[in-house]
Amino acid sequence: MKVIIINIIFLFMLPCLMCGIIKKVKAFFARRKGPSIWQYSFDLAKLLRKGEILSSFACIRNGGVLALAGVLAASMLIPQVSGRSILNFAYFDYILFIYMLSFSRFFTVIAALESGCSFEGMGSSRELVFSVTGEIALMLTVASLAFYGKAANFNGIFDAVASGGVEGLLIALIASFVLFVLMLLEGSRMPIDDPETHLELTMIHEAMVLDQSGPQLAFMSFSGMVKIYLFASFILSLVLAQCRSCKWYEVYFVLGIIVISVIVGLVESLQARLRMVHVHQYILFSAAMSLILLLSVIIFKV
Amino acid sequence: MSIFDNPVPQILVLSLVLASGGIVSAFFNSRLRGKIFAVFTGFAGLYSTGLMLVGVRNQELSEYTLGMMNFSLDIVGKFFIAAVGLGLFFCAMYNASLTGSSRAFEQKNRFYYASLGIFGASMLQVLLVKIDGTLNSALLFMSAWELMSLFSFLLIVCSDETQGVSRKALTYLLVMHVSAAFLMTGFISISSSSFGGSLYGFWALLIGFGIKLGLFPSHFYMADSYEAAPGASAGLISGVMINMAIYGILRTFLVCVQYAGTFGYILLLLGVVSAVWGVLWALSENRAKRVLAGSSMENMGLVIIGVGVFCLGAYVYNAAFAAMLALAGVLIHSLNHSLFKSQLFYSTDLLRNWSGTTDLDKFGGQWRFFSSLKRSMLLGSLAISSLPPLNGFIGKFLLYAAFFELMFTADSFKVALICVFCLTVLGTVGALSLFVFVKFYSMIFLGMERAKLAYQKKSPENKLNILALSTMSLLSLTLGVAPLLFAFSRGKFTEILYELTLNAVLIIGISLLVWAFRHILTAMNGSKRGLTWGCGYTGLNSRMEYTADSLSLSLMRLLDKIFPRKENNENIDELYPADIVRTYEVRNPIKEGVDFLCTKFNNLLGKLQFLQSGLMQSYLWISVLFLVLAIIYTIFSSSSAEALK
Numbered sequence: 001m002k003v004i005i006i007n008i009i010f011l012f013m014l015p016c017l018m019c020g021i022i023k024k025v026k027a028f029f030a031r032r033k034g035p036s037i038w039q040y041s042f043d044l045a046k047l048l049r050k051g052e053i054l055s056s057f058a059c060i061r062n063g064g065v066l067a068l069a070g071v072l073a074a075s076m077l078i079p080q081v082s083g084r085s086i087l088n089f090a091y092f093d094y095i096l097f098i099y100m101l102s103f104s105r106f107f108t109v110i111a112a113l114e115s116g117c118s119f120e121g122m123g124s125s126r127e128l129v130f131s132v133t134g135e136i137a138l139m140l141t142v143a144s145l146a147f148y149g150k151a152a153n154f155n156g157i158f159d160a161v162a163s164g165g166v167e168g169l170l171i172a173l174i175a176s177f178v179l180f181v182l183m184l185l186e187g188s189r190m191p192i193d194d195p196e197t198h199l200e201l202t203m204i205h206e207a208m209v210l211d212q213s214g215p216q217l218a219f220m221s222f223s224g225m226v227k228i229y230l231f232a233s234f235i236l237s238l239v240l241a242q243c244r245s246c247k248w249y250e251v252y253f254v255l256g257i258i259v260i261s262v263i264v265g266l267v268e269s270l271q272a273r274l275r276m277v278h279v280h281q282y283i284l285f286s287a288a289m290s291l292i293l294l295l296s297v298i299i300f301k302v
Numbered sequence: 303m304s305i306f307d308n309p310v311p312q313i314l315v316l317s318l319v320l321a322s323g324g325i326v327s328a329f330f331n332s333r334l335r336g337k338i339f340a341v342f343t344g345f346a347g348l349y350s351t352g353l354m355l356v357g358v359r360n361q362e363l364s365e366y367t368l369g370m371m372n373f374s375l376d377i378v379g380k381f382f383i384a385a386v387g388l389g390l391f392f393c394a395m396y397n398a399s400l401t402g403s404s405r406a407f408e409q410k411n412r413f414y415y416a417s418l419g420i421f422g423a424s425m426l427q428v429l430l431v432k433i434d435g436t437l438n439s440a441l442l443f444m445s446a447w448e449l450m451s452l453f454s455f456l457l458i459v460c461s462d463e464t465q466g467v468s469r470k471a472l473t474y475l476l477v478m479h480v481s482a483a484f485l486m487t488g489f490i491s492i493s494s495s496s497f498g499g500s501l502y503g504f505w506a507l508l509i510g511f512g513i514k515l516g517l518f519p520s521h522f523y524m525a526d527s528y529e530a531a532p533g534a535s536a537g538l539i540s541g542v543m544i545n546m547a548i549y550g551i552l553r554t555f556l557v558c559v560q561y562a563g564t565f566g567y568i569l570l571l572l573g574v575v576s577a578v579w580g581v582l583w584a585l586s587e588n589r590a591k592r593v594l595a596g597s598s599m600e601n602m603g604l605v606i607i608g609v610g611v612f613c614l615g616a617y618v619y620n621a622a623f624a625a626m627l628a629l630a631g632v633l634i635h636s637l638n639h640s641l642f643k644s645q646l647f648y649s650t651d652l653l654r655n656w657s658g659t660t661d662l663d664k665f666g667g668q669w670r671f672f673s674s675l676k677r678s679m680l681l682g683s684l685a686i687s688s689l690p691p692l693n694g695f696i697g698k699f700l701l702y703a704a705f706f707e708l709m710f711t712a713d714s715f716k717v718a719l720i721c722v723f724c725l726t727v728l729g730t731v732g733a734l735s736l737f738v739f740v741k742f743y744s745m746i747f748l749g750m751e752r753a754k755l756a757y758q759k760k761s762p763e764n765k766l767n768i769l770a771l772s773t774m775s776l777l778s779l780t781l782g783v784a785p786l787l788f789a790f791s792r793g794k795f796t797e798i799l800y801e802l803t804l805n806a807v808l809i810i811g812i813s814l815l816v817w818a819f820r821h822i823l824t825a826m827n828g829s830k831r832g833l834t835w836g837c838g839y840t841g842l843n844s845r846m847e848y849t850a851d852s853l854s855l856s857l858m859r860l861l862d863k864i865f866p867r868k869e870n871n872e873n874i875d876e877l878y879p880a881d882i883v884r885t886y887e888v889r890n891p892i893k894e895g896v897d898f899l900c901t902k903f904n905n906l907l908g909k910l911q912f913l914q915s916g917l918m919q920s921y922l923w924i925s926v927l928f929l930v931l932a933i934i935y936t937i938f939s940s941s942s943a944e945a946l947k
Contacts, residue, residue, distance in 0.1 A: 051828035057749055058831075059669035059676060065820050069813035076808060087808070091798045095702045096690070096805050098729065102736055103689045103809065109740050113848070115834040116667075116749030121848025124744075128737040129857050132730060139729030143709075143722040150710045211834055215823045219816065280860075294722055298715050 003082045006250065010081040014254070015225035016040040018232065018261045022189075025265025040225065044218045052214030055115035063111020064216030064223075070104030071223040071230070078154060080233045081253050083244045085154065093153045094142045098135075101186070104223060105131055111216075112208035123207025126276065130192065130204070133283040134185045140290035141178045145171070145238075148297040154237075162241035167300045172238035174293045179235050181286035183264075187228035190268040192279050232260045309357050310366035310373045313383060313430055316346045317423035320390070324419015328412035339415050340398030343422060347391030350426065354384035365432070371442050374432035378556070378633070382429050382549050385637045389542035389644055390422050392774055396648045397534040399766030400655070414460040417453045418535055424449035428546050433553050440489035447485065450546065451478040454531075454539050461530040470526040477513060477523045484510030485550075504561050507554045508568075514547035516599045517606065518575045522893035525587065528595040529660070533651030536591065537644030540598050545636045548605055552632070555613060562617040569610030570720065574727050577603030581734040585741070586858055586865040586888050588850045590650045590660040593742055594643065597686060600735060601639045604701060607724060608632035611704045619712035623794065628704035630795065634788055635697025638781060642685040642694060645774040649679050652771075653746065656762045657755040662745040662850035664753035671761055674768040676747045681775035683739040685782070688732055691806030693781035696788075696799075702728060703798060741853050750844040782806055851886060866891060 020037030027034025036042075054061055076086045077097045089096065109127060112120040145151070148171055149160025161168040185192050188205035197203060209220045236256040243249060274282055306312065323342020327335045357364075357380060365374040375383070397418075427446040432439050455475040461467045488506030513520040528540050555562055577600050584596025608631045615625030652675065653668065654660050669676050681692065688694035702725065709721040781787065783806040789796045834842055858865060868887040913924070 048823055049827065051830065052824055053830045053832045055834040056831050057667065057834060059748060060680070062817060062820075065817045066813055069809065069816045072816070073805075073809045073812050076812075087804075089801050089804070091801050092699070092703050092706060093801075095699060099688075099690055099695060099699075099732075100809065102687075102732065106684065106687065106689060106736055106740060110744060110748070113740070113744035114748040116844070116847050117834050117842065118846045118848060121853060124740070125848065125853045125856055128740065128853075132733045132737065132857070135729045135733035136726055139726045140722065143706075143725040146706055147709055147718050147722060152706065152710070214827065214829075215820045219820070276856075294719075298718070301715075 003084045004086050006082045007080045007084075007086050010254075011075055011226070011229070013041075014081070014257055015222065015229040016044065018228055018257060018264075019225050021258060021261035022265040022268060025262055026269050029265075029269035040221075044222055047218035047221075048215055050214040052216060054213075055117075055211050057116045058114045058211075060107075060110055060114055063107045063114065064212055064219040066107035067104045067111065068219040068223045068226075070100050070102075070107065071226045074100035074104070075226060075230055078230055078233055079158065079237045079244075081250050083237075083249045083253075088155065089153060091152055094146065094157070097154075098138060098142070101227070102131075104227075108208060108220065108223075111212065111220075112210075115211035117211060119203065119207045119210055123204050123210075126204045127208060130185060130279060130283065133280055133287070134182055137178055137283060137287040137290050138182055140287060141175055141182075141293060144290060144294040144297050145175055147294075148301070158237050158241045158244060161238055162244060164300070168241065169239075171293065171296060171300065172241060174289065174296060175238055176235045178286045178290045178293065179231055179238075180260075180263075181283065181289075183228055183231035183235070184267070185283060186231060187224055189228070189264060191271045191274045191282065194273045197273075228264075229257075232257055235260065308364055308366055309353050309380075310364050310375050310430060311368075312353060313350055313375070313426055314366070314368070314373065316350050317426040317430075320346045320426070321420045321423035324416045324422070327419070328416045335412070335415055336398045336400055339419065340394040343390050343394035343397075343419070346422070347387040347389070347394060349387070351384045351387035351391065354380045354387065370438065372432040372434075372439060373430045375430060378549070378552055379429050381633050381637070382545060383426065385545055385640055386422075386425050386429065386542055388637075389538060389640050392641075392644060392648075392770055393418075393422075393534050393538050395766060395770035395773070396537070399764055399770060400533065411460050414457065414532065414535075417456040417460065418538075421450065421453040421457060421535070421538065424453060425543060425546060429549060435493055437490065437493040440486075440493055444482065444486055444489065447546075448482060450543065451475070451482060454478075454535075454543060457535040457539065458527055458531050460532055460535075462532050463530050467530055470530045473523050474527040477520070481510045481513035481520075484513065488554075501561060504554065504565070508551070508565070511547045511550040511554070512572065512606075514550075515544060515602045515606070516576070516580075517572050517602070518579055519892060521576070521580065521583075521599045522890060522896055524595045524599060525592040525890070528598070528647075529589065529591040533648065533655070536651065537647040540594065540647060541640035541644035544598060544602060545640055548602070548609075548632065548636050551606075551609060555609070559617060562613040566610050566613030566618060567720075569606050569613060570724060573603045573606035573608075573610055574724060575603070576600070576606065577731045578727060578734075579603075581731050581738060582861060582865065583890075584738045585734065585854045586861075586867075588662045588888070590653070590662055590742065590746070591647070593662070593738060594646055594650065597735065597738060598639075598643060600731060601635065601643070601686075604698070604728070604731070605632050605635055605639075607728070608635065608697075608701050608704065611701070611708060611724075614717075615704070615708050615711075619708065619714075619717060621708050621711035624704050624707035624711055626795065627700050627707055627798075630788070631697050631700030631704055634700060634785070635694075638685070638693040638697050638778070641774060641781075642682050642692075642778055645678065645682045645771060645778070646686065648774075649675060649682065649771060652762050652767065656758055659755060662742065664755060665746045665751070666749050666753075666844065666847065667747075667751040669747045671757075672747075672763055674772060675763060678771040678775040679747065680743060681778060683743040685775075685778045687736040687739045689736070690802075691779065691782045691809050693778045693785075696782060696785045696802060698728070698732065699802060700798075737854070737857075741850055745850040745853070749847050752844050752847060752849065783810070864891075865889075 017037060019040045024034045024037055074097050077093045079085045109124045112124045145157045149157050151157040151160050161172050164171065188195055193204040195206065197206060205224060209217060212220050236253055240252055240256060243252065319342055323339055327339035330338055363374055363376045424446055428450060431443045431446055433443055455471055458471040458474055484506045488503045488510060491500050491503030516524045528536055531539050580596050580599030580603055584593045584600060587593045587596055608628045611628035612625045612632065615621040615628060650660060685692040685694040688698040705721045705725050709718050783803060785799045785802050789799050858867060866889045868889055870885045872882055874882065
């Protein structure tokens, strides 16, 4: 019970905090003071207080709702702040995790396309293509990690990484690298997408939420933030696997979240958005890293 | 023993009922034809499904002999008969709902109804025939198979397309007979050597069933045939008949286990290539039925991957649970595929009757005209992209589970590498099929209408239509939320299915919660409709919308070597051109290759044209020449030379 409450409280706090810290780091590099780290939560609260305007062509009208639902369902499956997940499925919950994210993506794109605007079509087209290449990397990573631990669920993976000692830590670091790139992809951060832009040339996710307003815009933005948080949880559960049952795990986790946010902020400040064609290469580069992960798993098991 | 104790003669009688229903309904006028056919077929379908559901827990073999013909049903056959029965029931419902509009061509066609009835009957009989390696059973199987191929050809002939029907139908017939030739060769070589089967026979059977399934190089006929097949029969041909080939492959392996090991790897490779190729091909196509044909190829590739894992698990690596999961995945995915594929085909046919086209580039904004179809088609698209909580996810998840179990149980690095690679392919194919069906659904229903289409006066949605399509999507949802309906006994497998139920309930519960939250907020703060903002552009019109081709263009340009597009761009001469027409054409290099080979073969045969002179004298002369040569050969061959001495 304590696990559920702690996870849910931090689930609604930490994603906004992460994005706020990223913005602060970017402001620091631009020699500005930047908005408060809680600004995103203020923005979401403001959006929830507004009414919504739906496009006159909108037919599903619940795309934002279902996108958030998918992401929240995925967040029930992965261990977060307290070291445990809210729901402990015994068989292959990593596959359920991936498919919940796909469910969310389906409805994000449907919500985008239902307004009939060309920008949303452009954003959807780009998003769908990137998700295909991202899925290659994600599936390779998850399968390699599962093979390493002969693990049928997330807990098994993290227990295996914990008991692997130095090898486990190395596996965790390589997997974290791949998951970091995938976090940038799913959370629509640089160098894949610029969350601050509204220029046609560079929009992907921003293009898809152009016609959302009010609560549904809040849901879409929040689901993007939660996706970053979920991948960060995955990374931290791998890296901090050895102290999952430590007393101060929650503190280490939050510190880890702050560190990851700072690193994302660094990447965003120091790297421009890549050309569209090069984004494919970037994601496939991370898929190549997951092949290296597979190779190291095999080497360590020999 | 009365007829009601044994399910086999009951199914035989049902197949006769189907056939006679088709023929009887052909005698009535066009108002009653569909309804009479629906009564017979619906009864047969429901009865066979119900019979199988009742008898499925009884896992023993049921046999029946009629003269020299042996029929039998084991658990695999029972499952497929349940699937066929379900498909027939929904076909009947959809067929009965077709109103007599000028485009519902098949309503007027008596021949179509007779063929449909006999086609359904032949599918049931294919599943009943006992395959035990003897030539007798092989002949019976091949005769049922031939009936199926022939009557599906006749159904395609009744197509309501306007151009090129005879060529498409004849291509289909030819390919089906090439497959039948391979099957016959395979059966003969298996029955002539010992019961374990010979390698050559095995290969021939695999190729024969593979051609029917549309595995990699032999998929080229599928797009044209499925597009040409008229409405209700397209659902049967692509959804249900394709399962017969899966049944055939399973039978081959269940009977001849000698070569299962090598064939496991070959099936994995074939399945992987077919799945990836199929989904990419579906992405490159922009006409609705062709997209669905590509998706059939992809799903059959996935099923073949499952059969491959089953072989590896059961016969090579002793991973019994992995093999069980794979077999369960194969069977469940075949059933689910027939359900959502036929639903999508019927919906596409409805749209075609309504608007006269299936071109995705011309649709758009259909949500205005249909209240129920957009919901059922959304569920169908979700199901076919294998997303929870619908039934397409169940089969896919079982395949994933089978791969992971194989990886854990067989502690070898070769297997681990192969499994990780195949898992990656499964994931990528899933993401790609999501792409295909987001495109499919959104281009038809969302946004604005892209072209002025000649709509019918009355909406084609009537009560029976809505009932049929909604029932299918509700059944998909039920099978997705409660896959425990597939479980027979307690154990690890049931726990996995229970976990899938929990997952489905999770996603539905959270969706309802979030929806309620948003409902409360919009009730408090208001919700309005307004014109799409369009990022500052005024004068938003449908020409600015993304078309089906443009949505997938970036990926297709990357794959230009495999799926070439021919773009026909007019030359722009004027400074301010008034009208520019740009067209594109999706080319199919495999079909072009096959056409090229056939043309070459035709030319080669053309060189023998001189023999067809039309003169009786030259024919007699050739016969005499042949007899003389035969006599000379017989005299001078070694065995007869000795006999003469």
